[in-house]
Amino acid sequence: MLHWLTLFLCAKVITSEASECHNFTKLPITDTIIGTDLVVRLLLYTVRNSKCASLINATHISPLDVRKKTIFFIHGYRPFGSPPNWLTKVIETLLRVDDINLIIVDWNRGATTINYSAAVANTKRVAEILKPVINYMLSNGGSLRLIHLIGVSLGAHIAGFVGSKFDGKIGWITGLDPAGPLFTGKGVNDRLDPSDAQLVDVLHTDIDALGYREFLGHIDYYANGGTDQPGCPATILSGKKYMVCDHQRSVYLYINSMTSPCNITIYPCESYAEFLDAQCTQYDSTYPIFGYHLDKWKTSSSVMKFPNKVFFQTSPQEPFCMYYYLLDIIPWNKNARKGYITIGLEGENGIVVKSKDNHSAKTFERFKEVTLLVSVDRDLEDITSISLKYSSAIVVEAQTDAGILRLRLRSLSYPDRPHLCRYDVALERDEEVKFQPFECQVQET
Template identity: 45%
Template sequence: MPSSRLLALLGLLMLCKGQEETGSGESCDNFTDLNLSHCFMGTSLYVRLLLYTRSNLDCGREINHRRLASQPLLNLSRPTAFVIHGYRPTGAPPIWINHIVHLLAEQEDLNVIVVDWNKGAANLNYFTAVTYTREAAYNLTGFIMKMEEEGASLSSIHLIGVSLGAHLAGFIGANLKGKIGRITGLDPAGPMFTSATPEERLDPTDAMFVDVLHTDMDSFGLRGAHGHIDFYANGGVDQPGCPKTIFAGKSYFVCDHQRSVFLYLCSLNRTCSLTGYPCSSYSDFLEGRCLQCEAFRPASCPLLGYDLGPWRETLLRLRQTKAFFSTTATLPYRKMSYRVDMVTWNQYLRWGVVYIRLHSGRNFTEARTDHQLLRFEQYTSTRLLAQFDEELQHVHKISMRISTGNVIGPRYKIRLLRIRFTPLERPLRPLMCRFDIIMEENMEVAFRPLPCNSRL
């Protein structure tokens, strides 16, 4: 492993390569915009750092790497977030750059530095871009060491890496012996990293705290767990609303992978809340086995996003945590989740799936627990997770159907001694209950929910 002094020298040499002084005028420095011709010919690595603060959110300033003091907007007493993009096969700037800059600035008073390594990432040969991640990491390592020399604290630095940029962030963290405050990996790239050792990819030792979001593990994303907490949206594969056939064109290839960025942007918006439920697998989560979050009391289940402070100590103690959640296909992505507990009393053993509708006036939303067959037998407690695409403020009626697949012969009755609905993301809302319901298989039954401390 190269010494710290050598790393700094290598980094500064690469940072200076092709660098031009930023003028004192009012012109803005924009992200490098390339096209397919550059990608066909191939690009050589050239890293630019664009600084944004609350005073210049719409006008980036390219940092002079050799003289940090010459950039008056760069206040090293503030926390600094580096945003690192990934592979750019078309050479176009990421469409989400301006959004993430503004949303990060809303979290706290930050230096937001956009790492523009489009020259290097824009190559039709993906393997060339992968090779450049190591060089770019030395580049940024030298710059961050210069920041530290000028008074910045490594613990106040947050690297946010997308796809290939997540591994680039990990390499920087490893170069700095894991002293970086935090690394966030948004669907770390899978190709060329699937069989990599921890030293060859992002891993929890690369920073004091590492959080990862997975959305495309069966294609462009990396399988497994690689942070102190790994969030898996919809199990980490096949995001709702993304095309299922190649006839959709480019979107078929990139939609699942890009969803990680849009979910993270959504989480930075204070009106969007995505709760992750610690669990061993997505199937266990869907079956309602992981909805308590006892390890995180008195805090609730961890939320995806920028502020993981309430859960950080617990997550560091647990070392590696997997957290699962489901989303809708569109903004604000959040589903309304209920834990449904039923006590059944029926003479014959039946297997089936449950369909639940919540009604509010003429509006309704439906949840289908058709990923598993539930067992209904005499005096048995059954728990399931019901997730609804819409949030209804006042539920006036609930309708249910238990589908057993029985299409011939008599319909058997299923008696529910009690059914209780517990809202998971809205703990201040009252629990809804109903007692002693007779259901006929494959037939819908509607009822008015009651407070759980009352009986008919």
């Protein structure tokens, strides 16, 4: 009788532990001051247990299915001890779009401290703890090819340290605005590096403050040039949000890429200024798109075929979509003009969009074609009218008009759409001119 009672109690304890839901560590603000010793907890979510995480470790990975893709999502510095505000959205979105093993690497104990350098010192220790977990997966039939490490800020460098322990054979590492402070200038053994995985892609959103400025991957995305993300506060009067918004935008852009209604096309370029001046926007369908579905664009030969440094723009709010056009202008004014042209587009449903002020002052010389990048946050499939406004870059300009012999508007986002043309347009300084375009007779490239 005692034997059966013992078995019953053991079974009850095991069942209770197996059914227990584990949550990300939440720490009090006092831990910020006194600091925390490193503790790494691995929270496993799958399609079956998307609302209830299982706790796994280096000798217990059930119910993880090693035959499926496994994502390790690694957070960064947590000075105040709270869970990341993007955590729930990451879990829900990833498991909605993919049947995967999702492991949230919770190292909040170790990342929570007022002493940033202490958190940095823990990054390599986190990697040491993750190594035997992956080894155990491999010993049970797993594959490095099916592992994707996604790291945020300090987490990006942790992903790199893990990858280096497996000689760069892990399938994919994504760095979301990797931390810059105390990593800038470090050698490849002390930061994320392209040799850490078969594919390393990196998104930069805060290179002038908390993020890393230089290349770290096979392909480095610079959203909006890597600084000052649209929709983020412009002044310190907004408090904490001003400090972290640009940095955290990397996570929201990446989450959004999983389900976005638009493909964010990227453009290789030497600088953001050249991109804005339409010097790098030759459409090429072989260029990959930004985000989670990048691996679908991966060639069968080498990831080094990817352009290394690429740019794209986003709108201030989700889904962050932007749509691009090129406006080709052939001036006919007798004397050269130097200034700016503001572009507006109207669709057949009455929606009007204004292009972002992308370009620097242009010189408009007679019969010399000028190309402007037009970027708007709404897709107008059928454009019914175009508006232009010329503003001079010279305070006192003898002539106030600027004439256009021919203009042509062509879509970069949808290159198969017809080009729109208009001839003989006269522009008065600081006055908006609106007109109806028509389909160009010759669809030139």
